[in-house]
Amino acid sequence: MLRLEKLVKTYKTGDQALKAVDLEVPSGQVLALIGPSGAGKSTLIRCINRLVEPSSGKVWLAETELTGLGQGALRRERRRMGMIFQEYALVERLTVMENVLSGRLGYVGFWRSLARRFPQKDVDEAFRLLDRVGLLHMADKRADELSGGQRQRVGICRALIQDPKLLLVDEPTASLDPKTSRQIMRLICELCEERGLAAIINIHDVALAQRFVQRVIGLRFGEIVYDGPPDGLSPDKLTEIYGEEDWEATIKKDDEAPVEAAE
Ligand SMILES: Nc1ncnc2c1ncn2[C@@H]1O[C@H](COP(=O)(O)OP(=O)(O)OP(=O)(O)O)[C@@H](O)[C@H]1O
Numbered sequence: 001m002l003r004l005e006k007l008v009k010t011y012k013t014g015d016q017a018l019k020a021v022d023l024e025v026p027s028g029q030v031l032a033l034i035g036p037s038g039a040g041k042s043t044l045i046r047c048i049n050r051l052v053e054p055s056s057g058k059v060w061l062a063e064t065e066l067t068g069l070g071q072g073a074l075r076r077e078r079r080r081m082g083m084i085f086q087e088y089a090l091v092e093r094l095t096v097m098e099n100v101l102s103g104r105l106g107y108v109g110f111w112r113s114l115a116r117r118f119p120q121k122d123v124d125e126a127f128r129l130l131d132r133v134g135l136l137h138m139a140d141k142r143a144d145e146l147s148g149g150q151r152q153r154v155g156i157c158r159a160l161i162q163d164p165k166l167l168l169v170d171e172p173t174a175s176l177d178p179k180t181s182r183q184i185m186r187l188i189c190e191l192c193e194e195r196g197l198a199a200i201i202n203i204h205d206v207a208l209a210q211r212f213v214q215r216v217i218g219l220r221f222g223e224i225v226y227d228g229p230p231d232g233l234s235p236d237k238l239t240e241i242y243g244e245e246d247w248e249a250t251i252k253k254d255d256e257a258p259v260e261a262a263e
């Protein structure tokens with residue numbers, strides 16, 4: 001579904017953020033990308049949809065090489081990739097509904113969307129999504145009236161209304177409290193399963209990643225140093241990814257109460 005081949009990103013400053021990364025993500029797979037600050041996680045996610053232009057290497061989305069596309073074709077392909085950000089990136093003075101519908105911009109065309117004339121089926125789908133994430137009653141509220149968790153739910157709806165095949169998620173929970181973080185992480189993972197989406201979720205909270213995903217990629221200095229199941233993240237492996245630290249308190253314990261029961 002997604003394939004990265006020897007992906008390299010060197011910024012103009014000389015920072016080598018990615019060093020020949022190879023990665024294959026089958027359709028429907030949700031994976032967590034972990035690693036210390038500066039490891040290249042955001043760069044990797046942004047090179048996939050070319051918000052950041054890779055220096056060399058290839059990105060394939062199904063049969064299409066994204067790295068070879070001109071602007072028009074790239075815009076079309078970007079519809080197949082939904083993006084969710086830490087800082088939500090909502091338009092503050094627009095309503096929840098308008099923010100969700102803005103996810104259709106890639107389809108509806110600029111002038112039509114400026115006049116906010118979205119097709120009824122888009123509006124219906126927006127209502128369905130808001131209902132799914134528990135925000136139906138907030139459709140007419142302005143974005144700046146929402147809590148962080150609610151804002152992220154709107155961000156999720158906006159990504160999903162594009163009907164993507166792949167979700168690129170950059171620290172979705174970094175601004176949220178622990179309980180809300182868990183709820184948002186669970187929501188993203190459930191929605192991926194319901195819709196058969198693949199996702200790359202860049203996340204700092206290792207225990208949270210371990211709870212919800214099938215595969216973890218550890219990145220360090222722009223290289224993949226771990227690729228495996230969440231349970232394989234031993235203290236040694238975490239040291240390899242993050243450097244020296246006492247990991248016993250960080251790793252998810254088997255005897256911990258299941259999340260469902262804890263909430
Ligand atoms: N626009 C940029 N210009 C120059 N260097 C950059 C730019 N963006 C990132 N870098 C550098 O690239 C490397 C990787 O950064 P990146 O933001 O991808 O890391 P990250 O793993 O997402 O970190 P964090 O966990 O702090 O978000 C860092 O050394 C960073 O300083």
Ligand SMILES: [Mg+2]
Nearest residue numbers: 041042043170
């Ligand atoms: Mg980052």
